Amino acid sequence: MCLDWHYYRETSFSTQDLAKSWLSANRQPVSAKEDAESGLDSGLISQRTMEMDRVGVFYTFSQQKGRGQAGNEWFCGRGDNIAMTLVFQPRELDAMYLFCLDMALSMGILRYARRINADCCLKWPNDLYSGNRKLAGILMETRIAGTQVEEVYLGIGLNMNQEVFPENLPNPVSFRQLDGMVRDLQEESRQLAVDISNAYDSFMKRLAGNRGKEESVFERYKKEYLDSLLFRGQWRDFFFRGEIVHARIEDVDECGHLWLRDRQGRMFSADIKELRYCLPG
Numbered sequence: 001m002c003l004d005w006h007y008y009r010e011t012s013f014s015t016q017d018l019a020k021s022w023l024s025a026n027r028q029p030v031s032a033k034e035d036a037e038s039g040l041d042s043g044l045i046s047q048r049t050m051e052m053d054r055v056g057v058f059y060t061f062s063q064q065k066g067r068g069q070a071g072n073e074w075f076c077g078r079g080d081n082i083a084m085t086l087v088f089q090p091r092e093l094d095a096m097y098l099f100c101l102d103m104a105l106s107m108g109i110l111r112y113a114r115r116i117n118a119d120c121c122l123k124w125p126n127d128l129y130s131g132n133r134k135l136a137g138i139l140m141e142t143r144i145a146g147t148q149v150e151e152v153y154l155g156i157g158l159n160m161n162q163e164v165f166p167e168n169l170p171n172p173v174s175f176r177q178l179d180g181m182v183r184d185l186q187e188e189s190r191q192l193a194v195d196i197s198n199a200y201d202s203f204m205k206r207l208a209g210n211r212g213k214e215e216s217v218f219e220r221y222k223k224e225y226l227d228s229l230l231f232r233g234q235w236r237d238f239f240f241r242g243e244i245v246h247a248r249i250e251d252v253d254e255c256g257h258l259w260l261r262d263r264q265g266r267m268f269s270a271d272i273k274e275l276r277y278c279l280p281g
Contacts, residue, residue: 001055001201003193008060015085016141016155019058023087023151055200056087057193061185080162081174082189086196088152090204095144099256100218101203102126102140103225105154108199109138110228112192116175123230124249124258125272128158132279133173135159154196160185171279222252230277235263237278240270244278 011018060083093101106126113120113128113135123129128136136158143151159165159174161182176182203221210217226232232249238260240247250267251259257269 001197003197004054004056006056006058008058010062011060014155015058015060015083016139016153019056019085019087019153022058023056055193055197057084057189058087059084059189059193079185081160082156082158082185082192084158084189084192085153085155086193086200088154088200090149090152093149093204093207095142095147095149096254097207097214097218098140098142098149099254100207100221101152101200102256103221104199104203105140105196106138107221107224107228108196109136109156109192111199112195117178121230122225122228123277124252125256129230130173130178133171135173135175156192156196158192160188218254226252238270239276239278240268241274 006018006022008015008018013021061079061081090101102125106122109126109128110120110122117130120128120130120135123134126138126140127134128138136156139155141153141155142149143153159172161176162172162174163176165172203217206217206220207214226249229249235246235248237244237246239245245260245262247260247262247268249258250261253259253269255271257271258275259267259269260275261267
């Protein structure tokens with residue numbers, strides 16, 4: 001799979017908006033024949049491949065108006081962190097498998113992060129955490145025609161080298177704060193994009209190889225995803241529909257709804273607008 005890189009030195013727009021604007025202006029798909037001369041792509045693709053999907057990678061190290069889940073904003077300090085959007089154009093992907101894809105891509109991000117810090121985990125639906133502190137915000141947006149997915153925009157805001165955050169942010173942390181190391185943002189951006197692209201490629205191949213047995217693909221990703229969730233299996237307080245409930249995370253369904261069990265043994269589901277974690281700090 002080829003990576004088509006677009007770097008912005010500084011921008012006041014989100015990388016998702018930049019990606020959408022670029023695709024609209026060029027009026028062409030993000031797919032092309034393999035460019036064997038590309039040094040960035042050479043480690044990711046096979047020299048013998050006739051044609052492969054090209055993934056658009058739009059990134060910057062200074063973004064002033066990032067977007068997160070449920071209308072939240074994401075802060076990206078100048079020259080310290082990574083803001084990135086990857087654009088995929090899947091072939092014949094039904095919209096019913098979008099959350100499964102979301103899990104697969106989130107696990108690709110987690111695999112990258114755990115090579116740096118083994119304690120990283122995912123906070124439902126797909127933010128990256130270390131303990132109770134947020135390392136990255138992840139947002140997946142799509143363009144759908146009928147029941148088919150035409151484009152997927154995966155946005156990531158990753159705290160890498162920042163040491164001081166605005167006081168109004170509730171619980172941020174960077175890799176530098178965790179281990180004291182300053183990392184090369186260009187190299188880390190490349191590795192992050194490779195890991196996500198590999199996760200996407202693996203998902204699409206697995207789905208294609210299990211026609212008629214797609215449920216088994218979902219169950220495989222769900223197990224790995226649930227095992228990586230923050231507070232999974234622990235009794236915790238959550239804000240649910242304006243009230244605090246004491247519950248335990250039990251499951252997640254095909255639509256991405258989180259299923260919890262309260263102290264009375266009752267199961268209930270929640271979507272992203274209904275449930276918030278009660279976190280210290």
